[in-house]
């Protein structure tokens with residue numbers, strides 16, 4: 164037990180970390196309790212609350228070495244770099260360490276008075292035969308000051324990031340009975356907290372648990388499928404969050420999380436096209452490119468990083484003004500942690516989900532299939548399987564409930580409802596949230612009504628799955644990702660296999676059409692009706708989708724105040740489908756679509772009358788769609804959309820470069836080249 168005075172602690176806080184004060188009373192209390200060293204300590208504090216200091220400061224003051232267990236090498240590296248920049252003797256032993264450095268570290272650890280203060284290792288390393296003797300030696304010589312378990316929720320099978328190797332830490336703990344243990348996490352509901360204490364055999368620990376509520380974060384949910392152009396909407400949100408339109412500099416940065424590598428690429432591309440500097444970050448990139456993206460974002464050269472969830476763990480950037488989830492998170496606990504990367508400096512920041520029912524359905528499918536696979540492997544069901552589904556359901560409920568978002572999160576973690584005070588969309592304007600829900604549910608009803616097949620579990624056609632079983636597949640939900648170090652994964656081949664299976668099933672589900680050579684099938688989130696139909700020769704899905712987006716823009720621009728809650732997406736989908744059904748050739752189809760588009764534009768409030776003047780209904784006296792945007796911050800104004808209109812190009816001129824993904828060799832206009840279709844068709848198609 165140590166008798167370090169408060170003065171010594173505050174001096175060390177200033178000297179080693181450069182802070183005049185503790186960030187909070189609880190941070191100070193934890194540090195003092197750890198420094199005292201007579202008890203194990205459990206800390207559950209929100210993301211960004213300053214948990215690292217709770218063990219780093221005591222470690223600096225302690226005479227020996229503190230062993231820190233952390234789940235990821237990348238996370239460890241960030242901590243090590245940070246501490247090295249503060250001149251604190253720290254190192255990490257991991258599989259990637261060059262032999263020479265490794266020898267030096269072991270030499271220091273074996274010396275009579277090691278210089279190292281903190282030693283970071285993964286749970287796998289701590290259990291490895293090469294490390295065990297060193298650890299035993301340190302224990303025997305009484306040189307181990309603390310055992311620190313960071314991200315302690317990984318120890319719990321109820322936790323959203325369970326790591327089987329964390330379970331072995333209980334045994335490790337038993338081998339060092341006299342060493343105080345400190346477990347820290349940001350995301351632990353009651354059952355996970357209990358599991359941590361049990362698994363790590365913490366002895367009557369001092370618990371410091373603070374509510375998860377962070378008043379500086381504004382949470383909201385936007386239904387992506389209701390948006391005429393989600394990218395324009397995202398762009399507007401980013402502009403607002405970073406105050407780009409006010410010309411302010413040093414305004415911070417943001418993260419957009421996507422589930423797949425492809426969506427990272429396409430969202431980053433779209434944002435760049437709209438004028439925001441954005442870069443993708445995912446495991447499919449070369450390490451150098453990934454590091455470059457991260458560095459440029461850290462330095463503020465790139466404002467938005469569009470990443471899979473592999474990005475962010477350990478990234479301590481204070482001025483993240485927004486975290487967007489373009490795709491659904493796999494659980495509410497993960498969502499809390501990922502969104503919590505916003506506003507670590509305590510300033511107002513936004514956390515937004517672009518919810519999509521299809522996206523949810525897809526993730527549901529993946530999660531349940533994965534559970535089924537695990538159950539098949541172990542031959543039995545587990546309570547934790549249920550917990551995974553409960554956590555996912557909580558995520559769904561968060562999006563589709565009429566309730567305060569902060570309250571939903573707080574209750575999930577076993578806290579009381581906080582005083583949100585308008586820090587979520589529901590508390591700001593419940594009517595708008597309700598309107599969006601109603602629109603969303605009518606959209607999903609329409610989509611369901613279109614299917615002539617009875618749905619199987621979770622909306623899928625049961626007979627379509629291999630063997631007709633209720634198997635769901637997919638072991639990780641950030642598909643296409645490299646595995647986290649030591650994660651419980653069986654390899655990428657199976658991932659790919661499930662990916663292909665999933666795509667195949669979705670295609671079958673959409674159209675039951677046998678694929679013809681050369682026909683590129685619709686993506687999983689394609690909104691078209693009869694998307695897989697190849698009834699019109701040479702008409703591609705891409706061309707149809709493009710027509711649909713033109714229709715959507717036109718329908719949206721056509722809306723008047725009294726029909727602003729009309730479902731523009733469904734209207735456009737139905738018109739496109741009607742035209743598709745009636746047309747016999749690709750050219751006739753396109754001409755019919757353009758005719759409908761120009762009709763809408765001519766007659767709508769945002770359109771022009773025949774004499775070329777703005778329609779009188781566009782006057783500021785009327786409730787235009789831009790004032791609607793202010794009222795319902797889930798929707799993009801028609802004017803924003805019209806400013807996105809494609810540039811007029813003439814026959815013989817090259818169209819603007821297509822995004823990489825579109826360069827398939829296939830003509831966007833369905834294989835029709837300039838000269839065959841009139842000029843007007845090339846403008847838009």
Ligand SMILES: Nc1ncnc2c1ncn2[C@@H]1O[C@H](COP(=O)(O)OP(=O)(O)OP(=O)(O)O)[C@@H](O)[C@H]1O
Pocket residue numbers: 182183184185186187208209210211212213214215216348349477479481503507
């Ligand atoms: N006493 C303090 N005064 C000022 N800033 C502090 C203090 N303690 C910590 N910080 C800063 O707060 C930020 C968040 O700290 P830290 O990374 O430890 O949070 P955390 O609780 O571990 O979050 P997460 O769970 O997301 O990893 C860091 O930038 C850190 O430097």
